[in-house]
Amino acid sequence: MNPVIIYTVASLSGLGITSAVILFFVARKFKVYEDPRIDQVEETLPAANCGGCGYAGCRNFAEACVKSESFDLLFCPVGGNDCMTKIASLLGRDAATKDPQVAVLLCNGTCENRPKTNHFDGAQTCAITTALYGGETGCHYGCHGLGDCVRVCKFDALTMDPVSGLPVVDDAKCTACGACVKECPKGLFELRKRAKADRKIYVACKNEDKGGPAKKNCSVACIGCSKCFKVCPYDAITMGNNLAYIDSDKCRLCRKCVTECPTNSIIEIGFPPRREKAEAASDIQITAKPDNNTQTIN
Amino acid sequence: MLKTFSIGGIHPPENKLSVSAAITELPIPKTVVIPLAQHLGVPSKPIVQKGDQVKVGQLIAQSNGFISANIHASVSGKVVKIEPSADSTGYKRDAIFIETEGDEWMDGIDRSATLVKEIKLDRNAIIDKIAQSGIVGLGGATFPSHVKTMVPKGKKAEYLLINGVECEPYLTADHRLMLEKTNELVVGIQILMKALDVKKAIIGIENNKPDAIAIMKEAVKNIEGIKVQALKVQYPQGGEKQLISAVLGREVPSGGLPIDIGAVVYNVGSVFAIYEAVQKNKPLVERVVTITGKQVKKPSNFKVRIGTSVLELIEQAGGLPENTGKILNGGPMMGKALAQLDVPVVKGSSGILLIPEQEAIRKEVFTCIRCTKCISVCPMGLEPYLLGIEGEKGLYDKMENDRVMDCIECGSCSYVCPAGRPLLDYIRLGKGKVGQIIRKRNTK
Ligand code: SF4
Ligand code: SF4
Ligand code: SF4
Ligand code: SF4
Numbered sequence: 001m002n003p004v005i006i007y008t009v010a011s012l013s014g015l016g017i018t019s020a021v022i023l024f025f026v027a028r029k030f031k032v033y034e035d036p037r038i039d040q041v042e043e044t045l046p047a048a049n050c051g052g053c054g055y056a057g058c059r060n061f062a063e064a065c066v067k068s069e070s071f072d073l074l075f076c077p078v079g080g081n082d083c084m085t086k087i088a089s090l091l092g093r094d095a096a097t098k099d100p101q102v103a104v105l106l107c108n109g110t111c112e113n114r115p116k117t118n119h120f121d122g123a124q125t126c127a128i129t130t131a132l133y134g135g136e137t138g139c140h141y142g143c144h145g146l147g148d149c150v151r152v153c154k155f156d157a158l159t160m161d162p163v164s165g166l167p168v169v170d171d172a173k174c175t176a177c178g179a180c181v182k183e184c185p186k187g188l189f190e191l192r193k194r195a196k197a198d199r200k201i202y203v204a205c206k207n208e209d210k211g212g213p214a215k216k217n218c219s220v221a222c223i224g225c226s227k228c229f230k231v232c233p234y235d236a237i238t239m240g241n242n243l244a245y246i247d248s249d250k251c252r253l254c255r256k257c258v259t260e261c262p263t264n265s266i267i268e269i270g271f272p273p274r275r276e277k278a279e280a281a282s283d284i285q286i287t288a289k290p291d292n293n294t295q296t297i298n
Numbered sequence: 299m300l301k302t303f304s305i306g307g308i309h310p311p312e313n314k315l316s317v318s319a320a321i322t323e324l325p326i327p328k329t330v331v332i333p334l335a336q337h338l339g340v341p342s343k344p345i346v347q348k349g350d351q352v353k354v355g356q357l358i359a360q361s362n363g364f365i366s367a368n369i370h371a372s373v374s375g376k377v378v379k380i381e382p383s384a385d386s387t388g389y390k391r392d393a394i395f396i397e398t399e400g401d402e403w404m405d406g407i408d409r410s411a412t413l414v415k416e417i418k419l420d421r422n423a424i425i426d427k428i429a430q431s432g433i434v435g436l437g438g439a440t441f442p443s444h445v446k447t448m449v450p451k452g453k454k455a456e457y458l459l460i461n462g463v464e465c466e467p468y469l470t471a472d473h474r475l476m477l478e479k480t481n482e483l484v485v486g487i488q489i490l491m492k493a494l495d496v497k498k499a500i501i502g503i504e505n506n507k508p509d510a511i512a513i514m515k516e517a518v519k520n521i522e523g524i525k526v527q528a529l530k531v532q533y534p535q536g537g538e539k540q541l542i543s544a545v546l547g548r549e550v551p552s553g554g555l556p557i558d559i560g561a562v563v564y565n566v567g568s569v570f571a572i573y574e575a576v577q578k579n580k581p582l583v584e585r586v587v588t589i590t591g592k593q594v595k596k597p598s599n600f601k602v603r604i605g606t607s608v609l610e611l612i613e614q615a616g617g618l619p620e621n622t623g624k625i626l627n628g629g630p631m632m633g634k635a636l637a638q639l640d641v642p643v644v645k646g647s648s649g650i651l652l653i654p655e656q657e658a659i660r661k662e663v664f665t666c667i668r669c670t671k672c673i674s675v676c677p678m679g680l681e682p683y684l685l686g687i688e689g690e691k692g693l694y695d696k697m698e699n700d701r702v703m704d705c706i707e708c709g710s711c712s713y714v715c716p717a718g719r720p721l722l723d724y725i726r727l728g729k730g731k732v733g734q735i736i737r738k739r740n741t742k
Contacts, residue, residue: 118637121660123690123723131730132723133637134388209390 037091038062044086045079050154052077052177071096078155078175101176101191103157103169108204108267109142110164114218130185138217141207143167143188149180171198192248199253199270201246203228208241215263222265228257300505300530303543306677307532308710310631312506316470316590316597321478323601324614326401330373330605331383332358333393336644337434338441339365344394350377355404355581358394361429367442367645368432372583372603375399385644386627388637396605407580413481414577417489424493424576431575432582432645436567437461437472437536438628440646443568447493449557456560458490458499459545460569462514463529463536465504466629469649471586472566474599476503476510479570480517486573487524494562499524501566502545504531533631534708538563540677552704567648587611587643591652593619605642608650612639623658626651631709661718672711672721678704682711682721689724694735697728703736705729 041062048058053076055061065074065087071094076083081097088095114137120129126148134140145165150158157173158180160166167180171194181189188206203222207214211223224242236250237257246257246266255274258266335341340363352358352371359369375398382390403409419427429444449455460483464472476483487499501518503511503526511528518524527545534540539550541563548559556563564572567585574580583604590597595616602611608625612618626633627641629649672682680701688697705725712722 118635123663123720123727125727128723128727131727132387132634134384135637138638140384140388140390 035066037066040090041065041087044083044090045076046083048078048154048175048177050078050175050177050179052175052179066091077101077177080175100194102171102174102194102198102200103176103178103180103189104192104200104202105143105167105169105188106190106202106204106206107141107143107166107186107188108220108265109137109139109218110166112164113220114139114142127185139207139209139214139221141186141205141209142218143186149184149189152179152183154179195248195253195270197270199268201251201253201255201258201266201268202248203244203246203265204267205243205265208243210242214242220263220265222261223263225262227260227262228266231256231260300528301544301547302530302532303535303540303677304547304549305679306675306710307534307540308675308713309531310467310533310713312531313467313590313592313630314470314473314506315468315592315594316588316599317473319470319474319596319598321474321586321599321601324603324606324611326373326398326603327606327610328398329378330396330398330603331393331607331642332369332372332396332605333383333385333391333642333644334359334369335385335391336369336440336604336646337367338439339363339367341392342366342369344380344392346371346377346380346394348377348379351375352377352396353402353404355407355583357581361432361442365442365445367434368430368581369394370432370581370583371396372605373398374402384638384641386634386636386641386647393642408578409580413485415485417485417492417576419576421493421495424489427576428493428572430581431571433568433571433575434582434645435565436571436585436645436648437565438632438646438648439538440644443564443572446562446564447490449494449562453557454560455494455496455557455562456498457546457562458487458494458496459541459556459561459563460487460499460501461536461538461541461563461565462501462503462507462510463541464507465531465533465536466631466633466649467533468590468651469588469629470590471588471599471648473507473510475566475570475586476507476514479573480513482573483514483566483569484517484521484524485577486569488521489572489576490562490564490569491523496562497523500545501526502529502535502541503527504529504535506531534677534706534710537677537706537708539706552701582645585643585645585647587647588649589615589652590649591619591622591654592657593622593654594652595619602643604645607640607642608636609639611643611650612652619652619654621655622652623655624653626653631713632707660720663719664717666719667717669716671714671716675710675714677708677710678706680705682725683715683719685728686711686719686721686724689728694728694731698732698735702728702732 042059045058053061075098084095116136117138118136120136124146126144126146129144135144143166147160149167150160155173155175157170158167161168176191205222207221214221214223222243226239228244229237229239234250234252236247238245258268342359343362344359346358353374356371358371361368373396375396378395378397380394383393384390425444425447433443434440462476491499501514505528515526529544542561550556571582584601586599587602588599589611598615625636627636666683676682685702709722
């Protein structure tokens with residue numbers, strides 16, 4: 001055999017073996033002890049790496065679970081209570097439980113409700129339009145409709161409705177990771193408590209303008225008239241910044257406020273159709289309303 | 299060869315349609331809306347109340363911090379409300395609404411056209427007067443003028459540069475000022491030289507304004523220390539750093555200020571306002587605004603009271619042309635589109651530009667073809683294509699490393715990009731985000 005080949009093979013093998021020996025000792029010397037429970041906890045987690053827990057990824061969260069004293073501030077919204085109880089029993093601790101939540105869009109400024117006043121043809125992201133100006137409509141609190149939230153949702157729970165121009169949350173898929181809440185530059189998402197059969201009642205508006213201007217720019221804007229506030233039997237509604245807010249913890253889904261709202265800003269989702277009587281009653285109220293509202297509007 | 303700045307630059311069509319229109323006074327508006335945030339820095343604090351009677355030139359809002367400016371009533375009449383009102387961005391910010399009654403000025407304001415040459419005030423009194431009068435950078439940057447006169451300890455101003463470049467296409471407000479208020483400007487320059495204690499002042503004017511160059515040269519012929527420098531036409535020469543590079547051949551270091559290399563720059567509009575403030579005791583209540591556009595009937599240069607609605611300007615220039623597609627506050631390169639027309643003229647409004655529909659459409663966006671055109675035109679030596687891609691992907695820490703904060707938002711990169719990439723949009727976004735990151739880091 002050609003001696004060149006022999007030398008080459010020999011020297012390379014020699015190099016390989018020496019390196020292996022060095023590496024072996026180095027690895028021993030600098031070995032970092034890792035709690036095996038971190039691996040176990042990580043396996044329990046959903047592996048979504050969404051950051052909804054506030055940590056950079058599932059492994060970081062697992063580490064935090066193993067290391068920290070109490071579970072009070074630790075919660076994986078994706079895995080939910082089940083996942084947290086499992087982790088707790090694994091580590092022999094008490095789990096913090098949380099009511100399941102779901103993301104809700106606090107704007108109902110659809111193309112129909114909120115007419116466009118100008119057109120933007122620059123880079124199509126909400127972050128840029130928000131930094132530049134108030135948006136394509138007269139309401140500068142509402143959704144810009146360019147879908148930053150949709151792009152950031154890792155669970156496919158958000159889609160853009162081309163007709164309304166607003167993002168839609170798929171309750172079944174939303175894990176309440178909160179990524180959309182953080183991403184939306186207009187601050188339009190809220191994580192609200194999940195109710196039975198995913199029923200929801202909320203004020204879908206963040207327009208802080210006074211009644212007149214708010215209504216001028218969007219037909220379903222909350223005008224801060226306090227009617228819902230007055231009618232709520234459970235004190236679930238608070239008023240502030242010309243807006244009503246319904247606390248999902250206190251709201252018992254009685255729907256009294258919905259019929260009371262003169263601008264239909266309160267949205268009800270997941271309810272069966274109203275009974276005849278209730279419908280008739282609400283009709284009367286609606287016809288009675290415009291008179292005392294027209295002045296404030298125009 | 300004529301001087302210009304060292305790297306980058308473009309030469310867009312000049313379109314100076316209103317160049318021969320002499321400055322005319324716009325009729326006093328029936329109402330004015332005076333925003334409290336018209337300058338860079340902290341918004342001013344109102345010191346009048348609803349129902350108060352004010353005179354022209356009366357202080358109505360006070361400077362509210364080191365970088366802030368006073369605001370004065372631009373008409374006489376009654377304060378009707380202090381309420382948020384939509385400004386040029388469409389966002390609502392606090393503003394003072396005044397309903398005009400007559401035209402009564404504060405006592406002691408000299409409104410005559412006589413030229414006052416002798417500078418009576420001493421250095422500190424001049425600086426004080428500039429601060430009192432609420433003067434800010436009228437070129438559009440709106441940086442409070444008095445702050446620039448206070449040279450930080452350990453630094454020395456050597457040159458005073460006067461920015462008569464007006465490199466933005468279409469705009470002619472500064473050009474007209476140089477033609478019509480030549481001697482006032484010269485006195486203004488002398489005031490600033492005294493305030494800054496500098497011996498040398500250079501007026502930079504682009505070569506497409508030969509009349510302004512000639513008239514300014516004539517005016518400073520016998521004055522020691524003041525010189526006029528003709529410059530090659532190149533956008534964005536009006537940028538502070540570019541002007542210094544063009545005139546002095548010095549470069550402002552990244553993240554630094556002109557004063558670091560001994561220069562202070564003032565726009566001619568500000569110089570004129572400073573003349574009026576110091577010599578005539580007149581605060582900043584009006585400014586020259588160009589209103590122009592290819593289809594505008596009478597492209598004009600108006601002297602406008604601050605707070606006048608843009609609608610009124612358009613009206614006076616012959617009305618809104620039918621197929622207007624975009625209305626810009628400022629020039630075509632750096633101006634921002636208005637989302638609505640009923641917004642007030644503020645201290646920083648140098649022009650209103652009406653663009654016909656067919657020219658208002660952006661190019662279709664493609665992926666970057668790595669042609670490097672954007673790099674070759676960037677006057678700050680940045681790599682706009684890279685910043686654009688990083689901005690799109692949200693890699694803000696990378697953007698910081700790639701010196702996004704150095705961008706002067708001149709828009710040259712977006713202008714030349716053959717792929718129609720909205721580079722500046724992403725860069726602006728990046729600047730905002732990086733600014734937040736830096737602030738967070740500093741407060742930690
Ligand atoms: S909708 Fe929002 S909260 Fe729900 S999964 Fe998507 S990003 Fe997370
Ligand atoms: S909800 Fe927010 S992020 Fe989503 S499209 Fe609307 S403005 Fe953009
Ligand atoms: S906008 Fe910024 S990045 Fe683009 S050319 Fe001008 S300075 Fe350079
Ligand atoms: S000019 Fe446009 S296409 Fe050319 S390198 Fe820059 S970003 Fe890419």
